[in-house]
Amino acid sequence: MDIDRKDGRTANQLRPLSCSRNVLNRAHGSASWSQGETKVLAAVYGPKAGTNKNENPEKACFEVIWKPKTGQIGKEEKEYEMILKKTVQSICVLNVHPNTTTSIIIQVRQSISTEELHSIGIC
Numbered sequence: 001m002d003i004d005r006k007d008g009r010t011a012n013q014l015r016p017l018s019c020s021r022n023v024l025n026r027a028h029g030s031a032s033w034s035q036g037e038t039k040v041l042a043a044v045y046g047p048k049a050g051t052n053k054n055e056n057p058e059k060a061c062f063e064v065i066w067k068p069k070t071g072q073i074g075k076e077e078k079e080y081e082m083i084l085k086k087t088v089q090s091i092c093v094l095n096v097h098p099n100t101t102t103s104i105i106i107q108v109r110q111s112i113s114t115e116e117l118h119s120i121g122i123c
Helices: 075-091 114-119
Strands: 017-021 029-035 038-049 061-067 100-110
Touching: 061 075, 075 100
Parallel strands: 061 100
Antiparallel strands: 017 029, 029 038, 038 100
């Protein structure tokens, strides 16, 4: 059963998606990603010498910072940071570059709220 959404997509169509890499000159790696009205910018810096406090110096350390579009970092952003950090740690070989820290910064540039998603029939 195909039900058209208010934005013109059928039930099995995704919002338009785009991704670009190396969009920031001073970062060691960067990417921009968008899907519909949601736009996110990511930057990676490092590895640099030293680990954060309470981290094992015999392994690489990752620092994740999730910046919302506006306002202060809240509980939701802290949860995103934790999920991303655990994901990165689970796929990287942490003893290749011991006693180093790599910083990952995610900046939400534009987003659509859950209420807006419901009002246009996306959720």
